[in-house]
Amino acid sequence: MNKYNVAILGATGAVGQEFLNLIEERNFPFAKLKLLASKRSAGKEITFMNKKYIVEETTNDSFKNIQIALFAGGSASKTFAPAAVKAGAVVIDNSSAFRMDTEVPLIIPEVNPEFIKTHKGIIANPNCSTIIMVMALKPLYDKVKIKRIVVSTYQAVSGGGKEAMAELEQQVNDIAAGKTIIPQILPGASMPKHYQIAFNLIPQIDIFKDNLYTKEEMKMINETHKILNDDSIGITATTVRVPVYRSHAESVNIEFTDELSVETAKNLLANFPGVTVQDNPADMKYPMPLMTSGKNDVYVGRIRKDFSIENGLNLWVVGDQIRKGAALNALQIAEYMVKNNMIK
Structure with a gap:
């Protein structure tokens, strides 16, 4: 199975932490993992699967060689999603920034996975409720x-x-x-x-x-x-x-x-x-x-x-x-794309 370079933006928050839990639980095929957050949280150390990671401050250059970018949500999505897409990543975004954008599919994998293929770099996670x-x-x-x-x-x-x-x-x-x-x-x-x-x-x-x-x-x-x-x-x-x-x-x-x-x-x-x-x-x-x-x-x-x-x-x-309403749904979108060879 192919493995993918993954970035998590908002890694220190509740949804970001749940991303990590689920990646391990579901054995998501990642090769490289980059943990990103705001300047305030940069420098924090997170141990994941017996390896220590240093949380990095998110910049427009953070997504080089990243294939899947999991955004935990918040105002950072509007700022950094275009940069991630430009770098070649598929952004799966948990914020409300792109949900009603007609160019962005809004996906629940059990409900409307057929629309994933219409993405132009960004896929929106719906609101939890x-x-x-x-x-x-x-x-x-x-x-x-x-x-x-x-x-x-x-x-x-x-x-x-x-x-x-x-x-x-x-x-x-x-x-x-x-x-x-x-x-x-x-x-x-x-x-x-x-x-x-x-x-x-x-x-x-x-x-x-x-x-x-x-x-x-x-x-x-x-x-x-x-x-x-x-x-x-x-x-x-x-x-x-x-x-x-x-x-x-x-x-x-x-x-x-x-x-x-x-x-x-x-x-x-x-x-x-x-x-x-x-x-x-x-x-x-x-x-x-x-x-x-x-x-x-x-x-x-x-x-x-x-x-x-x-x-x-x-x-x-x-x-x-936090699971199906946020992190799990986003990771399931990534899993669907991996299974169907939709990640470059």
Whole structure:
């Protein structure tokens, strides 16, 4: 098997660290590995597979002789993706920078791998909550077309990065110790106000748009349309940050154009790659963030009829957004390209 020179941009963050975990777990065929980050993180030492790597500051010259560039996300994507492509690398980008670019395919490998071949150097990873939802939608959509989706998300603090996870832990400890809470990170570090997340819910993820939806909510709407190549689906979303370390949960209500039975839906989901059905109300079995953290599959349960409409189903969908919602999905794109000899 051929081996490839790989760069990870954002190697010191949560997604970057997960890239390393998955490369080792899945035995990804790399020959050379370059770890990149901002100037602030440059110089850090990371031990990976019994070898020590020094994290380098990312520059436009960082991608010489690199064939696959895994971008963990953030503003660096806009700056360095063009330089990586110019150097000959395929960029698989986890930021929102290129997702809605008509020249950039937006890929979930189990859902729309046929569009990978249309790339012009950059392939976009969808938003984490979009990936988790669409993994559950796709096998149902292929059977019966979808008319409308109403989704409410319960998103873990790890979606806000390592700092948000640390803030939740600190706040819990401070509350237990009777200390005063001074929030500094959520809903977003750069925002003018911050709220306590411990023992609280924050109904804002990312900034508000002029239409009163948050940017995160619009991502779910626009990206789902693009991935399924179907703008006719009505979609409305409410995204909420919850005091959970890891793994997003979503309540998804689907209105179909025709009838789809609960039993058929369960069978379709159970046979779709990357999805595990965990649905036994009599035994109180259903997916939860605590049990799905660190897992690769998207888990679906609470599958039931919506009796308020003619052709409706309710799903409860849970997935580790650092894995399938980010690093795993990106690495699966690279694996698909390797398997199909799409890397020069």
